[in-house]
Amino acid sequence: MxxxxxxxxxxxxxxxxxxxxxxxxxxxxxxxxxxxxxxxxxxxxxxxxxxxxxxxxxxxxADRDPKLPGLAGLLEQGGRLISHRSGKRAVVRLSDGSFAKCVRSGRTAAILAGQRRAQAFAVGFALPEVLAADDSTVVLSRLPGVELHDPARLGEDWKRAWSECLEAWARAGSGDQSCDAAHAETATGAGFRGTETPVHTAGSEMRVLAEWRERAADLLGSLRRRVDGLIAEVSTELIDQVPETVEGRESGWGPIHRDLHDKQLMWDPVAGPGLLDVDTVCLGERELDLGNLAAHARWRCAQGIWTDSEAEVVLEAIRATASASGSDTARVRTYERAALLRLVCVYAFRPRWSDRTGILLDAVESIPFEAVGRQASTR
Structure with a gap:
């Protein structure tokens, strides 16, 4: 070799x-x-x-990973490898159409906990069902439909699919998702059936961004100084404008996917919307999910995967959802800017796309900043 x-x-x-x-x-x-x-x-x-x-x-x-003990057996039984991050995680499509997530021994508890928390989204989405699990593998059922990533596969249903998926997302915040703990790292929300649920604050989001900035430091090259300046600016917007509180729906808090993008959403004309990869579901500002979706829409356009008009359909659906759900539109834009900066760092590791990430920085600079409209708690 x-x-x-x-x-x-x-x-x-x-x-x-x-x-x-x-x-x-x-x-x-x-x-x-x-x-x-x-x-x-x-x-x-x-x-x-x-x-x-x-x-x-x-x-x-080939087909081996010493840190993922369940992988080899699944592939020997006819499974097909879909994705594989060495030593961390692999996804295998099984012969019956279901999917297996392979992780290190003892790590499936986090996947199963995420599946339970994701029931907060079951009001509007079909969710994968856990079919089997051991300490290193979780088998999940297949959802009907196609990912909201490829406009060609959806054709004339592109707008309908996005509208219905965003309506389903908004419904996840319609129940009692309140949480009265301030500055909490974990909380118990009624909308999560009493399970201990992680809380993702603005500070959490900035820590994620800072971690990605450090990881990508050697790959950012001439963009590094520009990235650093924009991260400092967005940090001020995210953290200084609204204190980190968990105030319930009246302050925009509720269930979030936390990694919501076009490849996490499924749609079928009969079955309707579906939601994938729910390990990250938690409590947070709901604007984060909308901002992340908007950032990915801009990136798909920059990648040449979506046309300008296809991306605008998605962005308009996001704006309509933000308005209908009472989300703070300025807050959505701030989270969008943070997500764009994170994508710069993530795609610095992908040779095919790394030379286009400057477009994302242009987008960060073009999105206007306004003071948030939601009143911050004065506790």
Whole structure:
């Protein structure tokens, strides 16, 4: 087995040669100081993964990951690898159409807890059902429909699908989702059936952004100073404008997905909306989800995956939902700016797209800032 490692010092290679074939690197992630985990694909051979560090490229054996004990057995039984982050997580499509998430031993409890918390969204969405689980694998049912990522697959239903999915999202905040703890890290919300639920504050969001900035520091190149300046600006908007309180729906708090984007939403003309990857469901400002969706809409347009008009359909649906749900539109824009900055850092690890991330910074600078309309608590 061989791997091409020239130009590694300049960044993540666009392709890795394995046994004489070029595999295109589609994603990569930080995997510790000076180490990067990568995922590559070949049109006829599927997915291979490994690590990259100063010594070069390490390629894991096909269909194996020593830190994911459930993976090999699923693939030997005819499963097809969909995604794989070395040493962290893999998703396998099983022969019956269901999906398995493979993680490290003892890590499935977090997935199962997320599935329980996601019942807050069941009022409007179909959710995957847990079919089986052990300490390293969770098997989930398949949802009907298609992802809201590819306009061509939805055709004339593009607008309808987005409208219905956002209506379903808004309904998740329609029950008693209140939480009266201030400055809390965890809370028990009635809308989550009494389960202990993580709380994601504006400060939490900025910590996530700061972590991604540090991870991507060596890959940002000439954009680094610009990114730093905008992060400081957005931090002021997010944290200084509204104190970190958990005030219930009257202050915009409720259930959020926290990583909501077009690939997490499913739609079927009969079954309606579906929601995926709910591990991150928590309590937070509901504007965060809308801002994250808007940021991804702008990015899909910059990637050339959506046209301007297709992206505008999505952005208009987000604006309509924000207005109808009583969301603070200025707060949505601030969370959108934060999400755009995070995407700059995330996509710095993806060779195919890293040279376009400056467009995201242009978008951050173009979004107007206004003082939030929601009254902050004075506790």
């Amino acid at each position: 061989s791997a091409r490692n020239e130009d590694i010092a300049l960044g993540i290679p666009a392709a890795i040669t394995i046994d004489g074939l070029d595999w295109q690197v589609r994603r990569a992630w930080p995997a510790g100081p000076g180490r990067i985990a990568w995922e590559a694909e070949h049109s006829n051979r599927g997915i291979r993964v490994g690590y990259l560090d100063e010594s070069g490229v390490k390629v894991l054996d």
